[in-house]
Amino acid sequence: DAKTTQPPSMDCAEGRAANLPCNHSTISGNEYVYWYRQIHSQGPQYIIHGLKNNETNEMASLIITEDRKSSTLILPHATLRDTAVYYCIAKEDSSASKIIFGSGTRLSIRP
Amino acid sequence: DTEVTQTPKHLVMGMTNKKSLKCEQHMGHRAMYWYKQKAKKPPELMFVYSYEKLSINESVPSRFSPECPNSSLLNLHLHALQPEDSALYLCASSQEPVSEQYFGPGTRLTVT
Numbered sequence: 001d002a003k004t005t006q007p008p009s010m011d012c013a014e015g016r017a018a019n020l021p022c023n024h025s026t027i028s029g030n031e032y033v034y035w036y037r038q039i040h041s042q043g044p045q046y047i048i049h050g051l052k053n054n055e056t057n058e059m060a061s062l063i064i065t066e067d068r069k070s071s072t073l074i075l076p077h078a079t080l081r082d083t084a085v086y087y088c089i090a091k092e093d094s095s096a097s098k099i100i101f102g103s104g105t106r107l108s109i110r111p
Numbered sequence: 112d113t114e115v116t117q118t119p120k121h122l123v124m125g126m127t128n129k130k131s132l133k134c135e136q137h138m139g140h141r142a143m144y145w146y147k148q149k150a151k152k153p154p155e156l157m158f159v160y161s162y163e164k165l166s167i168n169e170s171v172p173s174r175f176s177p178e179c180p181n182s183s184l185l186n187l188h189l190h191a192l193q194p195e196d197s198a199l200y201l202c203a204s205s206q207e208p209v210s211e212q213y214f215g216p217g218t219r220l221t222v223t
Contacts (some may be wrong), residue, residue: 034211043115043201043214044154087153095161095208101153 004088004102012107018075020105022088033064033093034099035073037084044087044101047073048065078109115215117202118181123221126192132218134185134202141183142208145177146201148217154201160185162210 005023012018024033034049047056048062050071057061063075075082087104091097115136120186125128134143142161146154159167173198176188185202199219203212 018153035211043203043216046211049211072219085153093209094212095166098156098159098167098207099212100156104153 004090005047006086006088006102007095008103009106009108011110012078014076014079014109014111015077018078018082018107018109019085020073020075020088020107021070022073023070024088024090027068027090028092030094032075033062033068033071034089034091035060035062036087036089036099037082038087038104039081039084047086049082078107080109080111083107115202115204115213117200117215118216119218120216121219121221124189124192124193125223126194127129128192129188129190132187132200132202132220134187134204134215135155135183136204136213137183138204138206138213139182140158140204140206140210141182142205142210143179144203144212145185145187146214148201150198150201158187158207166208169191189220192220194222197221 032049032051035047036044038044048060050062064071085104085106087101118133135200144159145157147152156169157171158177162209163179174191177185199217205212
C-alpha cells in the first residue's frame with residue numbers, strides 16, 4: 001500500500017471549513033484514498049473514501065487531484081466535536097489488502 | 112443495529128492470568144479485525160477474519176489467540192501477557208474484506 005504523508009497538526013476556527021491535506025505521490029491505480037478519524041479515547045471512525053472522482057457525504061468532502069498524488073478532506077463547518085486525529089490511508093481494493101494507519105493529523109478546533 | 116460492541120471496556124490482568132476480549136456486530140459484516148493501539152500511536156493490525164476464517168495474522172505472538180465462533184462474534188484470548196502488552200485493543204468489522212471498517216470503542220487492557 002502507498003505511503004501517505006500528512007501534517008502532524010492543524011487548527012481551525014469553529015464554524016469555518018477545515019481542509020486537511022494528504023500526499024500520496026506513490027499511489028497506484030487500484031488504490032483508494034480512505035479517511036478515518038479518531039476522537040480521543042474512542043475507536044476510529046470511517047469518514048469517506050474515493051478513487052478518482054471527488055466524493056461528498058454527510059460528514060465531509062474528499063477532493064482528489066487529477067494525478068491522484070494528493071487529496072484534501074474538507075469538513076465544511078467545523079465544530080468542537082470534530083477535534084480528533086485524522087488518518088489518510090491508501091488501500092487497494094483487494095481482500096488481501098489491509099489498513100495501515102500512519103501518524104495522522106491532529107486537528108484542533110478552536111472556539 | 113449499526114455498531115460494533117466490545118466487552119469489557121477495561122481489563123486489568125496479571126501475567127499468569129487467562130482472559131478473553133469479546134467483540135460483536137449485527138450488521139451482517141463478513142470481515143472482522145483486531146487492532147492494538149499503544150498510547151499516542153496509531154492502531155496496528157493484529158488479525159483479520161474473512162468469512163469466519165483467519166486470513167491475516169500480522170506475526171502476533173502466540174499469547175494472543177483469536178477465535179471467530181460465528182459471523183457476528185470475534186474473541187481474543189489472552190494468556191501469559193507481558194506488561195508491554197498493555198494497550199487499547201480495538202475490534203472492527205466490514206461488510207466485505209475490501210469495504211470500509213467500522214470500529215468498536217475498544218478494551219483498555221492493563222497487564223500488571
